[in-house]
Amino acid sequence: MLTFVQLLKRVRKELNISQEQLARELHVSFSTVNRWENEKSNPNNIAKKVFFDFCKEKGIECE
Structure with missing residues (x-):
């Protein structure tokens, strides 16, 4: 699992x-996404839901 x-x-x-x-x-x-990718911070549950909803909308398997 990723x-x-x-x-x-x-x-x-x-x-x-x-x-x-x-x-x-x-x-x-932008700095929020950059911090996530560089593991300087972690998204909260709401941000993760928004991300997973975005993936679903784009037809990308993320879960």
Whole structure:
């Protein structure tokens, strides 16, 4: 099973989008996505739900 960080990076790569673009899609700041990817912070449960809903909307298996 992938960690959240691995999943986040895989989804960005699959969609060919930047951290900034993903941040806009998730309605968070660029620095938030950057901190998640660099394991400086962890998303809360609400942010994770938004991310998983985003994946579902894009047709990407994330769970």
